[in-house]
Amino acid sequence: MAFHFEKPSKFDFKPGQAADVTLSNPPETDSEGNTRTFSIASSPFERQLMFTTRMRDTAFKRSLKKVLLGTDVKIDSPMDSFTLHKNSAKPAVFLAGGIGITPFLSIVRQADHDRLPHKLYLFYSNRRPEDAAFLEALQMLQKSNPNFQLVCTMTEMSKSKKEWKEETGLINQEMLSGHLTNPQGPVYYIAGPPAMVAGLRKMLVTANIDEDDIRTEDFAGY
Ligand SMILES: Cc1cc2nc3c(=O)[nH]c(=O)nc-3n(C[C@H](O)[C@H](O)[C@H](O)COP(=O)(O)OP(=O)(O)OC[C@H]3O[C@@H](n4cnc5c(N)ncnc54)[C@H](O)[C@@H]3O)c2cc1C
Numbered sequence: 001m002a003f004h005f006e007k008p009s010k011f012d013f014k015p016g017q018a019a020d021v022t023l024s025n026p027p028e029t030d031s032e033g034n035t036r037t038f039s040i041a042s043s044p045f046e047r048q049l050m051f052t053t054r055m056r057d058t059a060f061k062r063s064l065k066k067v068l069l070g071t072d073v074k075i076d077s078p079m080d081s082f083t084l085h086k087n088s089a090k091p092a093v094f095l096a097g098g099i100g101i102t103p104f105l106s107i108v109r110q111a112d113h114d115r116l117p118h119k120l121y122l123f124y125s126n127r128r129p130e131d132a133a134f135l136e137a138l139q140m141l142q143k144s145n146p147n148f149q150l151v152c153t154m155t156e157m158s159k160s161k162k163e164w165k166e167e168t169g170l171i172n173q174e175m176l177s178g179h180l181t182n183p184q185g186p187v188y189y190i191a192g193p194p195a196m197v198a199g200l201r202k203m204l205v206t207a208n209i210d211e212d213d214i215r216t217e218d219f220a221g222y
Pocket of ligand 1 (some may be wrong): 099
């Protein structure tokens with residue numbers, strides 16, 4: 001579910017950054033409190049701030065689901081350095097699991113808007129196409145931006161009612177080398193549930209990718 005907020009006039013952020021969102025006086029709360037960290041899924045060129053989350057049965061999310069239009073929330077200053085590297089000679093390879101797509105959506109849409117010269121590859125893993133947030137928007141972006149290549153993979157097509165002719169199975173070395181001309185050259189960015197992030201980092205290190213070229217963001221709680 002996506003949540004859209006008016007962007008305060010002096011709110012600056014870089015694509016890929018996250019912010020703490022706090023509900024004031026929510027109808028219910030629990031021991032985890034009224035604050036969660038979310039990547040800003042919108043891009044700086046857009047007029048609104050958008051956060052997107054996988055809805056689950058926690059007090060915070062039950063409360064978030066009920067907020068009325070026009071509700072004020074507290075959004076702290078953007079944080080993190082999960083932002084695109086400057087050297088455009090080095091491609092970026094984004095590895096996203098599920099809702100881990102949010103920082104990458106912001107990065108690839110801003111890069112398109114600014115016509116950045118970087119080559120961007122997004123490997124996006126979900127159980128089924130039905131679960132894949134922003135799938136159509138990303139497919140459209142790939143058609144209009146020759147610097148952006150999207151590789152979507154589904155890991156549980158047996159549970160899907162949709163047709164799928166692209167990649168299936170987990171992101172692995174074989175899938176990467178099938179789409180990248182030189183897997184040693186890019187900067188890799190991984191975002192998603194902690195177990196997936198750890199697994200993909202290990203896979204890259206085993207493939208002799210320089211650890212300085214691997215950046216990760218754990219979405220704790222999944
Ligand atoms: C930089 C960053 C960006 C993120 N961006 C997004 C996003 O764009 N969309 C999104 O849906 N989620 C994002 N997350 C994850 C988000 O902050 C929540 O943790 C997640 O949505 C789960 O919230 P919940 O209310 O469902 O579960 P919760 O009630 O928060 O917790 C579920 C379980 O996770 C554990 N847990 C919670 N926080 C932590 C933690 N920090 N470390 C270890 N264990 C923890 C709890 O103890 C509990 O057992 C991001 C996290 C980080 C750090």
